[in-house]
Amino acid sequence: MHGDFDFSVLVDSLPFLWTGLQFTLKLTAVAMLGGIALGTLLALARLSPIAPLARAASWYVNIMRSIPLVMVILWFFLVIPLITGKPMGAENSALVTFTLFEAAFYCEIMRAGIQSVSRGQVAAGYAMGFTYGQNMRLVILPQAFRNMLPVLLTQTIVLFQDTSLVYAIGAKDLLKAAEVAGKNYNRPVEMVIFAALIYFVMCYSLSFVVKRLQQRFAFKR
Amino acid sequence: MNYHWNWGIFLEQVKGGDETYLNWLLTGFGWTVAVSLSAWVMALALGILLGVLRTVPSRALVAAATAWVELFRNIPLLVQMFLWFFVMPELLPADWGLWVKQEMPAKEFFTATICLGLFTSSRVAEQVRAGIQALPGGQLMAGLAMGLTLPQTYRHVLLPTALRMVVPPLTSEFMNVFKNSSVAFAIGVMELTFQAKQMQEDSEQGIETFLAVTLLYFICAFSANRVMAVIERRTRIPGTAADVAAQS
Amino acid sequence: MNQVPNSAMIEMRNVSKWYGQFQVLTDCSTRVSKGEVIVVCGPSGSGKSTLIKCVNGLEVFQQGEVIVDGTSVGDPKTDLPRLRAHVGMVFQHFELFPHMTITDNLTIGQIKVLRRSKEEAQEKAARLLDRVGLKQQAHKHPGQLSGGQQQRVAIARALCMDPICMLFDEPTSALDPEMINEVLDVMVELAKEGMTMMCVSHEMGFARKVAHRVIFMDQGRIIEDATRDEFFGTPRSERAQLFLSKILSH
Numbered sequence: 200m201h202g203d204f205d206f207s208v209l210v211d212s213l214p215f216l217w218t219g220l221q222f223t224l225k226l227t228a229v230a231m232l233g234g235i236a237l238g239t240l241l242a243l244a245r246l247s248p249i250a251p252l253a254r255a256a257s258w259y260v261n262i263m264r265s266i267p268l269v270m271v272i273l274w275f276f277l278v279i280p281l282i283t284g285k286p287m288g289a290e291n292s293a294l295v296t297f298t299l300f301e302a303a304f305y306c307e308i309m310r311a312g313i314q315s316v317s318r319g320q321v322a323a324g325y326a327m328g329f330t331y332g333q334n335m336r337l338v339i340l341p342q343a344f345r346n347m348l349p350v351l352l353t354q355t356i357v358l359f360q361d362t363s364l365v366y367a368i369g370a371k372d373l374l375k376a377a378e379v380a381g382k383n384y385n386r387p388v389e390m391v392i393f394a395a396l397i398y399f400v401m402c403y404s405l406s407f408v409v410k411r412l413q414q415r416f417a418f419k420r
Numbered sequence: 421m422n423y424h425w426n427w428g429i430f431l432e433q434v435k436g437g438d439e440t441y442l443n444w445l446l447t448g449f450g451w452t453v454a455v456s457l458s459a460w461v462m463a464l465a466l467g468i469l470l471g472v473l474r475t476v477p478s479r480a481l482v483a484a485a486t487a488w489v490e491l492f493r494n495i496p497l498l499v500q501m502f503l504w505f506f507v508m509p510e511l512l513p514a515d516w517g518l519w520v521k522q523e524m525p526a527k528e529f530f531t532a533t534i535c536l537g538l539f540t541s542s543r544v545a546e547q548v549r550a551g552i553q554a555l556p557g558g559q560l561m562a563g564l565a566m567g568l569t570l571p572q573t574y575r576h577v578l579l580p581t582a583l584r585m586v587v588p589p590l591t592s593e594f595m596n597v598f599k600n601s602s603v604a605f606a607i608g609v610m611e612l613t614f615q616a617k618q619m620q621e622d623s624e625q626g627i628e629t630f631l632a633v634t635l636l637y638f639i640c641a642f643s644a645n646r647v648m649a650v651i652e653r654r655t656r657i658p659g660t661a662a663d664v665a666a667q668s
Numbered sequence: 669m670n671q672v673p674n675s676a677m678i679e680m681r682n683v684s685k686w687y688g689q690f691q692v693l694t695d696c697s698t699r700v701s702k703g704e705v706i707v708v709c710g711p712s713g714s715g716k717s718t719l720i721k722c723v724n725g726l727e728v729f730q731q732g733e734v735i736v737d738g739t740s741v742g743d744p745k746t747d748l749p750r751l752r753a754h755v756g757m758v759f760q761h762f763e764l765f766p767h768m769t770i771t772d773n774l775t776i777g778q779i780k781v782l783r784r785s786k787e788e789a790q791e792k793a794a795r796l797l798d799r800v801g802l803k804q805q806a807h808k809h810p811g812q813l814s815g816g817q818q819q820r821v822a823i824a825r826a827l828c829m830d831p832i833c834m835l836f837d838e839p840t841s842a843l844d845p846e847m848i849n850e851v852l853d854v855m856v857e858l859a860k861e862g863m864t865m866m867c868v869s870h871e872m873g874f875a876r877k878v879a880h881r882v883i884f885m886d887q888g889r890i891i892e893d894a895t896r897d898e899f900f901g902t903p904r905s906e907r908a909q910l911f912l913s914k915i916l917s918h
Contacts, residue, residue, distance in 0.1 A: 266634055267599040267600070267601075268602075273617065274634075281423055363498045363499055374498065391503060391507055392503070394499060395499045398496055398499055403494045406493075
């Protein structure tokens with residue numbers, strides 16, 4: 200081993216890394232909340248009896264799921280300014296892209312969740328005189344959401360890791376901040392290791408929570 | 421929307437070079453396929469081994485295999501690429517590190533392949549482990565009761581059935597390998613995404629470029645899917661639920 | 669049925685086993701002589717399946733001793749695969765290997781464990797398959813057979829290994845009622861030929877017909893270990909009486 204590591208620079212660069220991590224967390228949160236909301240609507244569309252609507256939703260989901268995320272990021276970064284007519288910052292572009300991209304993945308989870316609710320429950324809701332909307336909102340979706348909570352969280356861990364790909368358009372997230380700090384202090388290797396460590400600790404802790412949650416769920420049934 | 425379309429761009433010469441943009445994209449396609457397939461072979465071999473180790477009666481082996489899976493699963497792929505590309509040479513003995521940095525042939529390709537292969541191996545391992553654990557417990561006992569050793573029981577009894585069971589989830593992992601190979605652009609592998617960015621900047625015909633590249637990725641995903649479907653059909657066991665469903 | 673009283677095929681001495689804090693076997697002792705047929709019965713959860721799996725070391729036990737044909741099962745130096753190769757076992761859920769044909773199910777152990785040639789193994793498999801009346805099914809996969817047929821194949825698979833004794837773990841309890849007899853017929857025939865057998869089973873008709881002794885277990889203990897006539901005549905323990913009255917009333 201010939202690299203003379205110097206981790207003392209980490210302390211000085213912490214505030215800078217924190218701004219990067221803040222964007223990573225913001226991107227994760229926005230894409231998660233927006234993605235779940237939009238994904239639920241997409242799931243309803245995919246399960247709807249209106250054939251064109253179901254087909255359109257299924258096309259959207261399948262296309263998103265078969266293109267590499269990096270390409271999707273590049274696509275949106277290129278196309279959004281062409282449509283709106285004005286340039287959009289890398290960060291805002293990332294927020295839009297991830298919300299729309301993740302919606303496709305959350306859609307499939309919510310669809311499985313809705314289908315996991317027993318037919319008896321659906322029938323019982325209608326028997327009480329609920330409309331389709333009421334039945335979804337009051338009976339089916341709460342159960343679907345509950346059943347799928349561990350899977351939704353697992354997808355969020357994947358999302359959290361995937362946010363690092365905004366590197367492709369130069370948005371300033373944790374990884375980018377680490378890269379910049381590495382250049383400024385001339386310590387790129389330490390910075391990459393440190394960024395990896397942060398990602399690992401956060402993902403590992405979150406997946407530990409998910410595992411606990413799954414065990415509790417399995418127990419209750 | 422104000423965009424100047426030019427579908428003939430693919431046959432035009434690149435700026436300051438004597439090849440066409442089509443050449444760029446085809447080269448990129450070649451690297452994408454090369455990285456993906458080599459990584460997939462590596463991921464399958466390692467993943468099956470690790471998946472097995474996660475189910476054996478030795479606590480130490482289970483813990484080691486679990487640590488492996490957790491390590492490669494909880495760090496973003498792009499960060500792993502950087503770790504292999506920038507950090508790894510620093511950890512090697514000095515002259516090896518220098519060789520890797522300066523003389524190693526096709527070092528981007530090998531780095532990306534190893535990184536993607538190890539990353540994917542942890543995901544394959546999880547599927548294989550789940551497959552083995554989903555088998556009825558009596559199968560292991562039946563193998564042992566017959567006098568087979570534990571390795572023989574895995575080889576002849578457990579793995580043949582477990583691997584057939586995990587073909588569907590492995591299909592999506594195989595498709596993911598092609599998608600994930602796009603991350604290799606970040607360390608300078610001249611695969612499809614790298615070429616897409618380069619052609620977009622060089623030609624300023626972004627939409628045509630991205631459409632062509634997206635189409636090529638579709639072809640990869642579709643082919644991967646078909647290959648696995650053929651494997652699933654060929655290995656189907658007569659008399660099982662899947663076979664009965666396919667017959668009717 | 670030649671009974672040589674003092675040559676024990678299986679000998680269990682004070683076997684105890686725990687799952688964590690929970691004791692599943694307490695101080696179980698019995699012996700099975702060469703050529704003897706023993707039926708082990710008792711309510712579910714009484715530990716009978718666990719006991720029989722201790723015989724070939726599929727379940728480990730923490731105290732006591734199990735000796736099969738002179739070899740101590742619990743001894744870490746014992747070559748378990750070698751021992752198991754000659755102790756046939758039939759499972760509740762058959763446990764045929766679903767990805768192999770019936771013939772391959774019957775030959776794999778002969779080839780991989782006993783190192784027989786493929787031809788020899790196939791010849792033996794064909795002979796035993798014929799014996800259980802399933803010669804026609806040799807090329808099929810287990811999923812294409814009925815439960816009763818699968819269990820007969822499983823018995824043939826165990827016999828292919830030339831076992832010195834056979835263990836049956838509730839061989840008929842996963843079968844539809846109309847298939848039970850075809851399996852019991854094979855077992856009765858085997859017993860009459862003088863095979864040493866230890867059977868966990870609730871088939872009292874079978875026990876009456878061929879068993880030399882009946883063991884009754886409850887809560888991990890051997891409550892009663894009696895000859896067939898003693899057991900069916902006057903079971904000594906109240907629990908065994910209660911169990912018998914429940915099981916024989918229908």
